[in-house]
Amino acid sequence: MAEKSKTVTNALRVLNCFPRADGPLSVSEIARRVDLPRQNVLRVLASLQEFGFVSRLSEKEGFTIGVKMFEMGMLYLRSNPLARLFTDALETLTESTQCASYAGILDGSDVLFLNTRDGTQPVQFIWKAGDRLPATTTALGKAILMLMSEDEVDAQLGRPKNFVRLTPKSIVTRKQLQADLAVSKKRGWALAHEESHAGLTGIGAPIVDESGRAVAALSVSYFDYPPDPKRMEKFATIIRRTCAETSKRLQDGHVLGAYLTAKR
Secondary structure, eight states: OOOOOHHHHHHHHHHTTSTTOSSOBOHHHHHHHHTOOHHHHHHHHHHHHHTTSEEEEETTTEEEEOHHHHHHHHHHHHHOHHHHHHHHHHHHHHHHHOSEEEEEEEETTEEEEEEEEOOOSSSOOOOOTTOEEEGGGSHHHHHHHTTSOHHHHHHHHOOOSSOOOSSTTSOOSHHHHHHHHHHHHHHTSEEEESSSSTTEEEEEEEEEOTTSOEEEEEEEEEEOOSOOHHHHHHHHHHHHHHHHHHHHHHHHHTOHHHHHHHHO
């Protein structure tokens, strides 16, 4: 294995602070997050700012992501075959359900949203491309995890004492998660009811490769009030069908193998 550059590693660690930030970060806050001396962080930020990867708003407000990061993100969406092929699937889901629809992949213990479509329902809660949530709190994440073995789930999520809780209904323990995934796998779709946001219900299903391994997922979200089991079953049927069709397109188009090879 080639020797890593400490300077580049530190720069990437600094950039990784921003996706989870609610707003601009001060130098002191970044230094605390990456556990580096303040002067070291200042030098890294100066280089990142010169090339447009971060932007300094003011002395008091601190740093935020720069326009170059936006350009890189858009390039990823344009060049990633999964993101490109999800466009038709999401449009189909939103047209059929009037719900907000999402496509995502696992990134460590999180779900990363690759693409989204706004719904037409009067009340919505929208996540956008590039957002991330704990996988155990979402239908997207559980749709991918449900096709993994227990060892694979552990490797993906680690073995934390408790999972991240976003609402009182979030899954917290490994035992709860395994029971939920077993039910999801049996019926062919995953459910997240008020686990990422109060009142919000998500239904998801996996996108699979030729071996049956889940590489991504699609989902819809809506406010299930008053509760309507028939509507839930209808949406589940639509999303399973859409995921099956999308999986076939990926496999027939021979783009999935190229993507996974490049990812390695």
